[in-house]
Amino acid sequence: MSQxxxxxxxxxxxxGTRGAPxxxxxxxxxxxxxxxxxxxxxxxxxxPLDHVLEVLPYPEVTPLPGTKSWLKGLxxxxxxxxxxxxxxxxxxxxxxxxxxxxxxLVMNTGEYSAxxxxxxxxxxxxxxxxxxxxxxxxxxxxxx
Numbered sequence: 001m002s003q004x005x006x007x008x009x010x011x012x013x014x015x016g017t018r019g020a021p022x023x024x025x026x027x028x029x030x031x032x033x034x035x036x037x038x039x040x041x042x043x044x045x046x047x048p049l050d051h052v053l054e055v056l057p058y059p060e061v062t063p064l065p066g067t068k069s070w071l072k073g074l075x076x077x078x079x080x081x082x083x084x085x086x087x088x089x090x091x092x093x094x095x096x097x098x099x100x101x102x103x104x105l106v107m108n109t110g111e112y113s114a115x116x117x118x119x120x121x122x123x124x125x126x127x128x129x130x131x132x133x134x135x136x137x138x139x140x141x142x143x144x
Contacts, residue, residue, distance in 0.1 A: 036123075038119075053106040053108050055106070058099075084114075
C-alpha cells in the first residue's frame with residue numbers, strides 16, 4: 001500500500017525531529033564577526049569586514065606636493081580618485097615598500113573612501129563578538 005506524498009514527508013519530519021533535543025541550542029552559540037587581517041609593520045591587526053570595500057594590489061600613485069610623507073598621493077581606481085595613506089608610516093613605523101605582498105585596503109567612511117596601504121593582507125578571520133574593539137598595544141601615536 002503506497003502512502004500519499006504528504007504522509008511520507010510527515011513521517012520523514014517526525015523521524016528527523018526525534019533526535020532534535022540532541023542538537024545545540026542556537027541561543028548558546030557565540031555570535032561571530034568577520035574581519036580582514038593584515039600586517040602593519042610587525043603587528044598583525046584586524047578590521048571589521050564591513051569597513052573594507054575591497055583589497056587591491058599597490059597601484060600607481062600620483063604624489064601630492066606639500067603633504068605629509070605618509071600621504072602617498074592619489075590613485076586612479078576604475079576612474080575614481082582614491083587617496084592613498086601609508087598606514088605603517090602614519091603610525092611612526094617604516095613605510096611600506098612596493099612588493100608582491102603589499103596591498104591597499106579600500107575603506108569607506110560613508111561619504112568618502114580612502115586606500116590604506118598595508119604591508120600584507122593575511123585573509124579573513126572570524127571572532128566572538130566579545131573580542132571586537134579590544135585595545136591594542138604596540139602602536140605609536142599617529143605622526144602629525
